[in-house]
Amino acid sequence: MARQHVTTTINGEETEFLCEPHETLLTVLRDELQLTGTKEGCGTGDCGACSVLLDGRLICSCLALGVEAEGASITTVEGLASEDGLHPLQQHFLEDAALQCGICTPGFLVAAKALLDSNPDPTETEVRFALAGNLCRCTGYDKIIRAVLDTAADRRAPA
Numbered sequence: 494m495a496r497q498h499v500t501t502t503i504n505g506e507e508t509e510f511l512c513e514p515h516e517t518l519l520t521v522l523r524d525e526l527q528l529t530g531t532k533e534g535c536g537t538g539d540c541g542a543c544s545v546l547l548d549g550r551l552i553c554s555c556l557a558l559g560v561e562a563e564g565a566s567i568t569t570v571e572g573l574a575s576e577d578g579l580h581p582l583q584q585h586f587l588e589d590a591a592l593q594c595g596i597c598t599p600g601f602l603v604a605a606k607a608l609l610d611s612n613p614d615p616t617e618t619e620v621r622f623a624l625a626g627n628l629c630r631c632t633g634y635d636k637i638i639r640a641v642l643d644t645a646a647d648r649r650a651p652a
């Protein structure tokens with residue numbers, strides 16, 4: 494089948510790629526665009542390792558097609574840091590030791606960004622609920638939740 498031409502915006506940069514109609518967005522990101530920060534855990538929408546933002550909405554890129562990126566704006570974990578340095582969530586994940594093997598970390602970071610973008614002052618329950626779709630086999634979650642709450646607290650603190 495003919496490959497499809499897709500024009501999209503990824504991490505603020507206009508991007509074009511060719512993909513098969515059945516190819517997932519996850520495959521396109523990793524194999525076509527070499528954005529390998531987005532991880533494949535389950536491939537079935539259960540682990541959250543492949544989380545990205547599509548037009549600001551948190552999705553599992555293993556459940557989206559590459560062609561669905563047409564005209565959209567996508568944020569992957571590579572888009573979190575800026576020229577000024579790590580995103581505050583990344584900094585707090587480091588400071589709070591909220592990772593071990595790191596496979597789940599990009600998904601957690603993207604999901605946590607989606608949460609804080611819509612709710613800058615979440616309760617612990619809200620953080621746990623928002624990250625319930627992300628699985629970690631290593632850390633036990635508490636440090637991850639703490640890192641997100643610490644990021645939110647920092648942002649509220651007067652400069």
Ligand code: FES
Nearest residue numbers: 534535536541555
């Ligand atoms: S790889 Fe997409 S949810 Fe697990």
Ligand code: FES
Nearest residue numbers: 593594629630631
């Ligand atoms: S740090 Fe290993 S799966 Fe989360």
